[in-house]
Amino acid sequence: MLSGLEDTKILAGGQSLMAMMNFRYLAPDHIVDINRISDLAEVREVEGGIRFGAMVRQRDVADSPVVQARCPLLIEALSLVGHIQTRNRGTVGGSLSHLDPSAEMPAVFSALDAVLHVTSVRGDRDVPIGDWTLGYMMPNLEPDELLVGITVPCWPTGHGYAFLEMARRHGDFALAGAAALMVLDGAGAIERVAIALTGVDVGPVRLAAAEAKLIGRKPDEGLFAEAASIAELVAGIEDVHASREYRRRLAVVYTRRALAAAYDRALQGRA
Ligand SMILES: Cc1cc2nc3c(=O)[nH]c(=O)nc-3n(C[C@H](O)[C@H](O)[C@H](O)COP(=O)(O)OP(=O)(O)OC[C@H]3O[C@@H](n4cnc5c(N)ncnc54)[C@H](O)[C@@H]3O)c2cc1C
Structure with missing residues (x-):
């Protein structure tokens, strides 16, 4: 079709599409409803990770024992995505396809190095999350393509994680937020770390330069502040809700806090 x-x-x-149509931002000639394609609604463990069908509801991700055990960052971030009512209907694939610059899911999938699976009558292709955002609310999808699933590699048991954001009211889109993942080595230094931001650019921003600063170092507040200061360099977006400068400032503060929280959990995970 x-x-x-x-x-x-x-x-x-329909949690974003219907709003866009009500506001007359969109007036499509045709709507293809994928709600009854049951194959698209599965969460399953695959080697080294989890595969989510695009139609998996956000609520079902949060309730999934597999996700709770292996990918707690997703659970923490989902509690900040809209409200229970919107999570009951809203899907993982819908969030990634709608690609609101302040959405939580794209940042979480960026930190996790997710791969998105896309299909059309012309064939299948896999898109690394880093290649997913082409512009403002513009995912790497042709008009005849369907996002069918997302594969997320899982981090080792006991890893540290945190998702923190600044939103004006609970359930609002974030002004800015940060996801962090961390693994410590036997000596207590940072062996592996990932940081991704939302709300500061058209898509999620991976802070690779900050990650490089942290690898191999013994964590402390000063190190986290030094690494987080790199968030000041992101392009920044501006709208009626917040200026570019304010969003950058939030990005620095929330990166630092997310790193500290992920570190605390990494320590607990080793205990
Ligand atoms: C009150 C309210 C508060 C919200 N707060 C937040 C928030 O804080 N954070 C947040 O991230 N989101 C928030 N949302 C948005 C919510 O998370 C949506 O569920 C999500 O953005 C879209 O998912 P959906 O399944 O509802 O997609 P739909 O609304 O059905 O679709 C969204 C877009 O994606 C396209 N699309 C959907 N699925 C696919 C697919 N498989 N392949 C290709 N294209 C597809 C559609 O054509 C459409 O253009 C909020 C929504 C509401 C109503």
């Missing part, structure tokens, strides 16, 4: 129909939109949870 996607390959044959003109001006088509896919309906997943």
Whole structure:
């Protein structure tokens, strides 16, 4: 249907599409409802990770024992995505396809190095999360393509994690937020770390330069502050909710706090 129909939109949870249509930002000629494709609604363990079907509801991700055990960062971030009612309907694939610059899921998947699986009558392709954002609310999807799933490599048991954000009210989109993952080595130095931001650019921003500063070093507040200061260099976006400068400032503060929280959990995980 996607390959044959003109001006088509896919309906997943409808939590963003219906709002866009109500505001007349979108007026598609056709809507293809993928809600009853049961294959798209599975969460399953795969070697080294978890595969989410695009239609898996955000609520089902949060309730999944596999995700709770292996990917707690997702659970922490999901508690900040909208409200229980929106999470009951909203899907993982819908969040990634809608690609709001302040959405939590794209930043979490960026920190986790997720791979997105896309299909069309022309064939299948895998898109690393780093190649997913082409522009403002513009995912790497052709009009005839469907996002069918996302594979997330899991971090080792006991890893540290944190997702923190600044939103004006609970359930609002974040002004800015930070995801952090951390593994310590036997001597207590940082062996592995990932940091991703939301709300500061058109898509999630991975802070590779900050990660490089942290690897091999013994954590303390000064080191986290030094690494987090790199967030000041992100491009920054501006809208009626917050200036570019304010979002950058938030990015620095929330990166530092997320690193400290991930470190605390990494210490507990080793105990
Ligand atoms: C009150 C409210 C508060 C919210 N707060 C937040 C928040 O704090 N953080 C946050 O991240 N989100 C928030 N949201 C958005 C919510 O998370 C949406 O569920 C999500 O953005 C879109 O998912 P969906 O399944 O509802 O997609 P839909 O609304 O059905 O679709 C969204 C877009 O993605 C496309 N699409 C959907 N699935 C696919 C697919 N498989 N392949 C290709 N294209 C597809 C659709 O065509 C459409 O363009 C909020 C929504 C509401 C109503």
